[in-house]
Amino acid sequence: MRFTIYQDSRQGGRDNNEDRTTYCYSRDALLMVIADGMGGHHHGEIAAQIAVQSLANAFQREARPQLDDPFRFLQKGMSNAHHAILDYAARHRLEDSPRTTCVACVIQDNVAYWAHAGDSRLFLMRNGRVIAQTKDHSRIRLLLEEGLITEAQAERHPDRNKIYSCLGSPATPEIDFSRKTPLEHGDIVLLCTDGLWGVVSGELMAVALKGANLLQAVPMLVAQAEVKGGAHGDNLSVVAVRWEDNYVEAASSAISTQTMPVGEVTTKLDEFGRNPSYKSDLSDDEIEAAIEEIRAAIDKYNPKK
């Protein structure tokens, strides 16, 4: 397998980043996952973390180096993640279980398989055009499809963020699966949260990424979207892969998995912890206390003063 991959997650204007992304690959298979923890519910980022982590763990166990059945893997993986979130809620006696959207994609033997619940999307782009995409599990989507509202109305609709399927809710999630989709050289598979597709359309992204180096073009795209999202913009996250099965000289950043041992899996997943850009709550009193402490240490260790 040869591909170029890039993932990024930004906080936007929110206090907190509840999006989680990951990708992992073995010699013969690649997995990408994005989850958008739901802000209305407490601990949305925990649900998102559990979802990406449990899919990544399953991949590490089962991709040796291929998955037996990618669709079964996605189905089992997402359903296990759903139950793991419910278990977490039960263990911690949460009144309301944390919830998250999830979109995951497996590529092996040059064929892409994907599944999703909620409104995080996958776009398949070829030659600067979107040739396939997931359908959001949102009321808006249904209204649109039935022709009851227009695209323009949908953009301002008060229910535009409401979804009817997600992982972690008491109701069993509705999970949609793609067809087996053969990839061509140069195809881009892009997974993202609504923070990104809400401000930059899939078509626009496809044009922007056509022929570009993903490692440069994607961060630019995300940065522009973050600015466009404004001071109260949503978290935005993306994982994008360019499939480069033929040898491409310019792509020195391409990852080749031919030399990987059969049992090895490489995973890129940020550890769970406080995001350093979290707003700090250092109060005036704490500042004074810190200065006092430092001054005391100076006096103690510096006999001259």
Add this chain to the structure above:
Amino acid sequence: MAQQANHPLPGGHQLEEYTIERQLSLGGFSIVYLAHDPEGSQVAIKEYLPNSLALRAKGDVRPIISEEHLGAFRYGMKCFFEEGRALARLSHPNVIRVLNFFRANETVYMVMEYERGRTLQEFIHKHQGHVSERFIRGVFTRMLNGLREVHSHKLLHLDLKPSNIYLRGDNSPVLIDFGAARQTLASDQPMLKPMYTPGFASPEHYGNRKELGPWSDIYSVGASMYACLAGSAPQPADERLKKDTLTPAMVRWEGQFSDRLLEIIDWCLNLNHLYRPQSVFTLQKALVADIHPPHVRSGGWIGRFVDRFRSSPR
């Protein structure tokens, strides 16, 4: 967002009991001034002023910090406090000393001793390719005294590099800029974005930060010594992990410096942290006492074995 450089406080400005003389350096997070206290002795004052979060217009004293940046500004202040805490507890001739710490103008200031001199970086630039072995051994052996003191307080410097090693007039070194120093034991601290300089940061800086230890600072020491010989920073560790094109010191300067010095440099620059000197003391011993580092001894061991075999009576 337009990025403007912050305007420094003007010369003659009175800051608590200190009078500002001039700006010494301007970084992304702080401005360092040369100032003097009421007795007339010179000090360096570091002002916490992150460029992207606080803006001071020309002629103003107080920076403007917008409501939306206040949280991030205060968060960075926490890191500034950590540097102060780290330094306040150290008292060693080879470590910069903090003299005072105070709050003014909506931000915080750290007063440090000042001595005339230059950084090792400037020295390397000036003497491109002509830094003597004696100089290297002298500077690094003494600098390591300071680093030992740092490590003995369970602190890591984590941003060692020639521009953070200051040389006094007599070439005695002082470790400066502990902006990246972290208490190794305080694991309950919120995760801080790693701060490092490519070329001098160890592989652990990029990868598993749980593996950071004295050996990580030792990698940076090795890289700094390498830079003394090469005149520029060695290949960054993250690139070396992908494709190591760093020519070992032993190969690059064979015959121009003692084998032992070159071996020590290569020893410190091992990508695997377990193969480096594990403590500053070990490294110092090697630098001073001219003993062979262990990985060379294995060759010697075979040699000795062969020698013994040869000399054994038949």
